[in-house]
Amino acid sequence: MDLTPAVTPGDRDECAAALADATGAGRSTRVVGGGSASHRGVPLTADQVLATAGLDRVVTYEPADLTLTVEGGVPAARVTELLAAHDQVWPQAAFRPGATVGGLLATADSTFSRLRWGPIRDSLLEVVIATGDGRLVRAGGRTVKGVAGYDLPRLVVGAHGTLGVLVEVTLKLWPAPAASGWYTLAGDAPTLVQAARTVTREVYRPGAVLLTPGALCVHLLGAADDVTAPAGMEATQGPPSPQWDATVQVGVSPAHIGDLVTLLAGHGDEYVAQAGVGICHVAVHDADDVDRVRALATGLGGHAYVTAGPPEVRRDPWGAPPPGIDVMRRMRRAFDPAAILNPGLAVWDAPGDRV
Amino acid sequence: MTTLAPGAADAFRTILGPERVLDAATERIIYARDGSIADGVCGLALLCETTDEVSRCMAAAHRMGVPVVPRGSGTGLCGGAVPLDGAVVLSVARMRRILEIDRDVPCAWVEPGVLNLDLTAAVAHLGLHYAPDPSSQAACSIGGNVATNAGGPHCLASGVTVQHVLGVELVLPDGEVLTIGGPAPDPPGCDLRGFIVGGEGTLGVVTKACVRLTRNPPAVRTMLFDFTTTHAAGACVVDIIGRGVIPAAMELMDSRMIDACEGFTGAGLPVDAAAVLLVEVDGTEADVAAQTDVAVAVARESGTRCVRIAQDEAERALLWKARKSAFGAVARVAPNYYLHDCVVPRTRLVEILDAIGEIARRHDLLVMNVFHAGDGNLHPLIAFDRRDAAQVDRVMAAGKDIVEACVAVGGVLTGEHGIGLEKRDYMPLTFGAVDLDAQACARAAFDPEGRMNPRKVLPMTARCGEAVLGPDSLPPGTWI
Numbered sequence: 028m029d030l031t032p033a034v035t036p037g038d039r040d041e042c043a044a045a046l047a048d049a050t051g052a053g054r055s056t057r058v059v060g061g062g063s064a065s066h067r068g069v070p071l072t073a074d075q076v077l078a079t080a081g082l083d084r085v086v087t088y089e090p091a092d093l094t095l096t097v098e099g100g101v102p103a104a105r106v107t108e109l110l111a112a113h114d115q116v117w118p119q120a121a122f123r124p125g126a127t128v129g130g131l132l133a134t135a136d137s138t139f140s141r142l143r144w145g146p147i148r149d150s151l152l153e154v155v156i157a158t159g160d161g162r163l164v165r166a167g168g169r170t171v172k173g174v175a176g177y178d179l180p181r182l183v184v185g186a187h188g189t190l191g192v193l194v195e196v197t198l199k200l201w202p203a204p205a206a207s208g209w210y211t212l213a214g215d216a217p218t219l220v221q222a223a224r225t226v227t228r229e230v231y232r233p234g235a236v237l238l239t240p241g242a243l244c245v246h247l248l249g250a251a252d253d254v255t256a257p258a259g260m261e262a263t264q265g266p267p268s269p270q271w272d273a274t275v276q277v278g279v280s281p282a283h284i285g286d287l288v289t290l291l292a293g294h295g296d297e298y299v300a301q302a303g304v305g306i307c308h309v310a311v312h313d314a315d316d317v318d319r320v321r322a323l324a325t326g327l328g329g330h331a332y333v334t335a336g337p338p339e340v341r342r343d344p345w346g347a348p349p350p351g352i353d354v355m356r357r358m359r360r361a362f363d364p365a366a367i368l369n370p371g372l373a374v375w376d377a378p379g380d381r382v
Numbered sequence: 383m384t385t386l387a388p389g390a391a392d393a394f395r396t397i398l399g400p401e402r403v404l405d406a407a408t409e410r411i412i413y414a415r416d417g418s419i420a421d422g423v424c425g426l427a428l429l430c431e432t433t434d435e436v437s438r439c440m441a442a443a444h445r446m447g448v449p450v451v452p453r454g455s456g457t458g459l460c461g462g463a464v465p466l467d468g469a470v471v472l473s474v475a476r477m478r479r480i481l482e483i484d485r486d487v488p489c490a491w492v493e494p495g496v497l498n499l500d501l502t503a504a505v506a507h508l509g510l511h512y513a514p515d516p517s518s519q520a521a522c523s524i525g526g527n528v529a530t531n532a533g534g535p536h537c538l539a540s541g542v543t544v545q546h547v548l549g550v551e552l553v554l555p556d557g558e559v560l561t562i563g564g565p566a567p568d569p570p571g572c573d574l575r576g577f578i579v580g581g582e583g584t585l586g587v588v589t590k591a592c593v594r595l596t597r598n599p600p601a602v603r604t605m606l607f608d609f610t611t612t613h614a615a616g617a618c619v620v621d622i623i624g625r626g627v628i629p630a631a632m633e634l635m636d637s638r639m640i641d642a643c644e645g646f647t648g649a650g651l652p653v654d655a656a657a658v659l660l661v662e663v664d665g666t667e668a669d670v671a672a673q674t675d676v677a678v679a680v681a682r683e684s685g686t687r688c689v690r691i692a693q694d695e696a697e698r699a700l701l702w703k704a705r706k707s708a709f710g711a712v713a714r715v716a717p718n719y720y721l722h723d724c725v726v727p728r729t730r731l732v733e734i735l736d737a738i739g740e741i742a743r744r745h746d747l748l749v750m751n752v753f754h755a756g757d758g759n760l761h762p763l764i765a766f767d768r769r770d771a772a773q774v775d776r777v778m779a780a781g782k783d784i785v786e787a788c789v790a791v792g793g794v795l796t797g798e799h800g801i802g803l804e805k806r807d808y809m810p811l812t813f814g815a816v817d818l819d820a821q822a823c824a825r826a827a828f829d830p831e832g833r834m835n836p837r838k839v840l841p842m843t844a845r846c847g848e849a850v851l852g853p854d855s856l857p858p859g860t861w862i
Contacts, residue, residue, distance in 0.1 A: 091624055092727045092758075114626060135568060148573060149545055164820040168794035168812065170725040172542065172757040174531045174580050175795040175805070176813060176839065177821045181544070181576030185568070202626035205672070231600055231666050252668035280565035282486035305567050329566040349571045350560045354827050358572065361823035361846065374570040 037081040039098075039155065039163055039194040045077060046192065047161025050365040058188040058369055060100060060130030063123045067134075068187070068345075070338035071371035079129055082194055090115060093200040094152065094169055099129025099193035106198075115200045119147040129193040134334075135185030139266045140234035140246050142227075142303045148184035150199050156183055156191030159363025169197045182358065189373040190362040207234065207248035210260040216292035219243045220285040223302040226257055236302040238288050239267050267299055271310040273336030275320050279329030281305040290323050305329070314342040321346050332374075345374040386425045386468065387446040394428055394470075397438045402429040413453065413471040417518070419720055419768070420461035420803050425468035431476045433551060433559060433589040439472060440587065441557030449833045450555070452583040454494060454526030457518045459721055460802030462530060462582045466837055472587060474525050480504050481590065487565045488595040489548055494525025494588050501593070510595040513540040516798070517706045528588050531580030533798030535631040535705065536662075538756040540596065542798060544579040551590035552578055555829045564592050577824070582800050583835040585828035599664035602630070603674050604698040607686035608655035612636055612751075615657035616732035618684035619755040622661070623728065627676045632756030633660040633705055636735075638715075639750040639763075646711035649704035655687070659755065660705055662698075708752040709763070716748065716765035720777050724788035725797040728758040737787040738762050745780040747773075759797035760788065786811065801839045809841050818844035 034056075036042035049056045057073035059065060060080075079100035086096040090113040097106065103126050106117055120128075121136040130136075137147040153167035156179075166179035183190050212222055222243050223236050231253075234246030244266055247254045256262060279287050284302050291298045291309060300307035309320050309331075317333055317340060324331040325346075333344040349355075352374075359366070359373060394403045404410060404427040413424040425448075430436045443450050449469040456463050456475075465471050477493035480501065484490070485508050492501060498519040502511045515534035516522055522532070528550065533542045540546075549563030563575035578585055609615040615634055622629065635643065635651075635658050644651040651658060659681070663673035678689055692698035712719045726734045735751065738760070742749035753761040762784055766777045785795060789811045796805055809818060823846035825839075826832070 089727065089729070091620060091729045093623070094727070135573075137568075145541065145545060146567070148576060149541060158820070162816050162820065165813065165817050166821065168725070169792060170727055170758055170794050170797075172533065172537070172725050172754075172759050172797045173794035174533075174542070174798055174800055176801065176809065176817075177824050178531075178544070178577050178580050179821065179824060181573045182824070184573060184576075186572040190572070202623075202628065205626075231597065250666065250668040250672045253666050276568070278566040278568050280484070280487055282484055282565065305565065328564075330569050332570050345570045349569050351562050351574045352571065354554075354560075354574060355571050357827035357830075358824060361827055362820070373572075 033076040033078055035078045035081045039082065039157060042077070042082065042192055042194055043157040043161045043163050046157050046159055046367070049075065049367050050160045053365060053367070055367050055370045058192050060127030061102060061125040063126040064130060064134045064136065064335070066335045066337065067333055067372065068341065069371035070341050073370050077192065079127060079192065085109065086195060093171060094197055095200055096169065096195065096197040097128055098195050099127065101128050102126070103128055103131055110200060114203045116203045117150060117198050118144040118201055119150040121147070128196060132184050132193055132196060133186065133188045139237060139301065141301065141306070142236065143232055143234040143248065148181050151180045151184055151196055152199050153197035154180045154183055154193060155195040157194050158191040159365060159368045163194070164191065167197070171199050187372040188369045189359055191368070204248040206251040206254040207246065208254045209263045209265050210245045210247065210256045211263040212243045212260045213241055214243070216289055220288055224285065227303040230257060235266065237266060238284070238300040238302055240292060240297060242267070269297060269299065269310065271297065271335070273311045273340040274334050275309045275311050275317055275331050276334045277307040277309060277320065277324045277329060277331045279305050279307070279324060279327045283327040283329070287323060287327055308334070311336065311340060314340055317343065349374065386448060386470070390446055390448055391426055393442045393446065394426065394439055397435060397442065398428060398430065404429070413473070414465060416461060416463040417457040417459050418461040418464065418802070418804055419718065420464045422464035422466050423468045424465045424471050427471045427473060429473050429476055433553065436472065436474070436553045436587050436589050437557045437559050440553050440555060443470060443833065444556045447833070449836045451835050452529065452587045454523035454529065455497065455521055457522040458526055458530055458800065458802065459723065460530070460796065460800040460804040462800050462802035462835070462838060464803055469836065474587065474589065475523065477589065483508070484565065485510070489565050489592055490595055491590055491592050492524050493590060494523060494528070496524045498522050498524060498527060505595055509598050511598055512593060513546055513596045514543045517709060524591055524593065525588050528579050528591050529581065529583050530798070530800040533754070533759065535633055535754055537798070538632060538754060539628050539630045544576055546594045547575065547579050547591055548594055549575055549592035550578055550588045552586045553589055554586045555831065555834050559589070580800070582802060582839050584825055584839055585834060601667045601670040602662065602664040602698070603670050604660070604662045604692040604701055605674070605677060606690040606701060607659045607661065607681040608652040608688055609657045609659070609684070609686055610655065612657040612735050613732050614685045615659050616735060616755070618659060618681055618686070619731060620728055621680045621684060622677050623756065625676050625680060627663070627673045629661050629673065629677065629756060630664040631660070631662040632754070634658070634751065634753055634755035635660070635705070635708070636751040638748070639708055639752045642711040642714055642750065643704045643708050645714055646707055647700070647704045649700045651704055652687070660701060705752070712750065712763060712765055715750070716767055718766050718768045720764045720766065720781060722760065722762045722764070722781060722784055723796050723799040724760050724785060724793050726758045726760065726788050726791050726793035728756070730791040730793070731755060731758060734760065734788060734791055738784055741780050741783045741787065745776040747776055747780050754797070757797070803838055806837070806839060807841050815843065819846060822846040
């Protein structure tokens with residue numbers, strides 16, 4: 028996508044001012060963090076790019092309180108490094124090379140080991156956003172627990188920056204587990220589905236139970252004595268990290284993940300399915316492929332959307348509008364009244380929705 | 383008091399029949415209060431039994447422009463279910479069916495009137511439980527838990543209600559029924575589910591919830607440490623977590639509370655201690671052993687006088703009974719209590735306990751403490767007698783001082799009870815006008831007319847562009 032020119036605010040006030048200007052001028056704005064998730068949504072061009080690279084300060088790190096406050100443009104890798112020095116982790120975030128903290132939150136990109144840690148949205152305690160019309164809005168609180176006011180932090184996680192730019196976030200941290208390890212088992216799909224069911228039932232709180240074509244991968248973490256190979260499995264380096272040109276993320280009830288895997292395997296698809304969670308990433312090759320995988324997902328009561336892929340794959344990236352779409356649209360207008368933020372990136376953002 | 387539209391009661395009777403629309407003064411008064419000390423005025427109480435009835439009542443209220451206050455068990459502590467100005471109270475307490483249990487997720491679809499503890503009892507035979515466990519869990523409803531994003535002792539490691547609600551069925555203020563979320567994770571769009579949890583009845587009426595069920599841990603160990611100073615107990619909390627152990631629960635009781643609870647339950651609490659810590663760890667046998675070693679070592683370094691480890695399930699249950707009956711036990715001390723709920727950064731626990739003690743002395747009041755120390759969630763409890771008007775004034779003044787002291791050390795207004803009516807006017811202590819206006823706009827995305835649980839959560843100054851509420855809707859000073 029050819030996008031010019033770029034704005035790189037150096038702090039939150041500059042960010043808010045740039046957005047106020049953009050709203051005043053009706054200039055659509057693509058927000059970019061590390062650029063690691065920029066191939067999603069309806070392929071629409073924006074009038075300008077706003078890069079969060081200048082919002083790169085660590086504000087406060089309180090190891091004893093297990094909280095970290097950083098600006099949204101801080102690379103996630105820097106956070107990992109900072110926490111490692113205190114034997115702590117931000118475990119809910121996916122590993123996405125080059126990603127920023129704000130980018131991971133905006134895309135709600137949760138870790139493979141979500142079965143143990145929960146989704147990334149559970150880690151955001153407080154947020155400051157710069158809204159589309161240039162207000163700086165703070166919500167949540169910096170303590171590890173709190174229910175004061177409406178939960179805007181949860182709303183912005185996964186909103187793809189369409190409610191505002193995440194200029195500052197406070198994250199809930201966890202002590203690093205004493206030990207962790209990955210284990211694998213080879214076999215055909217029915218065997219692996221059965222094995223995954225056994226592991227999720229018999230192992231107490233595994234990190235991840237991943238089904239891929241031909242292999243089951245299990246992540247264990249906790250006390251050293253608990254991190255040993257489950258029966259019949261052998262140690263491996265880490266989770267599968269397939270490189271695909273285009274990816275669909277499917278969500279089904281965890282009760283149906285085995286059915287989904289059976290269907291995908293029958294078609295010869297490549298996939299990484301999270302047993303116990305219900306998320307499955309599937310490699311796709313064209314827009315028809317997206318429709319086919321989506322039909323499987325909806326047939327099982329789930330949904331499917333494109334999380335990466337060239338424009339031609341993203342003909343219909345989101346599928347049918349979800350329940351509550353009108354509330355979401357009103358919410359978007361409340362924060363970005365001129366609808367300048369991230370054209371095409373929100374599920375409700377059909378081109379005709381532009382104000 | 384707002385006068386309900388003429389014929390309002392009849393309109394609701396057409397939907398619910400004559401028996402389930404309560405308009406006698408003696409009936410309405412029951413629905414004018416909740417577990418807080420606030421008093422309101424209930425115009426009518428509607429006892430709905432199905433989603434369809436809720437939807438039709440909401441549509442009727444929409445047509446007539448009637449404000450609606452949803453209500454579960456009415457055990458809330460922030461005045462969230464207290465109707466102001468004769469609003470209609472819509473009770474979901476009769477919607478008590480567990481609709482579906484799916485052990486392969488595991489999750490359950492339940493109606494909002496199901497009691498928290500009843501759900502856990504219903505899935506116990508599957509080796510499962512519902513994790514959030516407010517002290518009122520035998521009486522509070524899942525719907526109320528969803529409204530307040532309720533917590534409980536075991537939320538330290540397992541998270542509060544929002545982390546256990548996968549989806550909801552919500553009836554919007556105009557009667558439209560939406561199903562938001564469910565067991566399939568991360569549906570497209572922004573996370574309305576997460577926003578609805580904790581919405582305090584201002585966004586609509588939750589008529590079903592899909593809640594995550596949690597496997598019972600293979601091993602549990604419950605320990606009691608006792609200290610001669612609250613400082614030592616507070617330092618112990620910080621150090622246990624500093625050593626990388628997040629217990630399942632970590633509760634602190636001060637000497638006055640120990641005394642009251644021991645008199646009430648006879649659990650063998652050390653009545654001469656300045657503070658006790660109840661620490662529970664769970665997980666695999668190996669994990670529990672490792673966590674226990676750390677907790678005991680830290681407690682000894684912090685100067686605990688003894689280490690009591692529950693030897694069996696009966697002893698564990700007794701220790702928890704002592705903890706969870708704390709609020710009932712206060713009846714031995716004074717006829718009324720005002721239970722606060724603030725959170726401070728864990729590292730500021732010791733100094734805030736000192737500050738609360740000083741506030742109590744300054745206002746000549748009895749303050750008792752029992753709280754979720756692990757996440758810094760304080761519950762200072764002021765025991766008083768509401769027949770003594772001068773004392774009530776001091777209670778309110780001390781409450782304000784406590785909230786301000788918590789905020790001054792970087793705390794937040796509420797950890798798990800909610801804002802409701804009680805803390806609405808404290809919101810500007812931690813949020814600016816721009817922040818509050820933005821919250822008003824987010825609320826208005828669900829309820830453009832501001833008819834749902836009006837004048838709760840946000841101070842009257844918070845506005846979304848044009849006025850959300852009518853000009854005649856000023857606060858009536860019904861608080862206490």
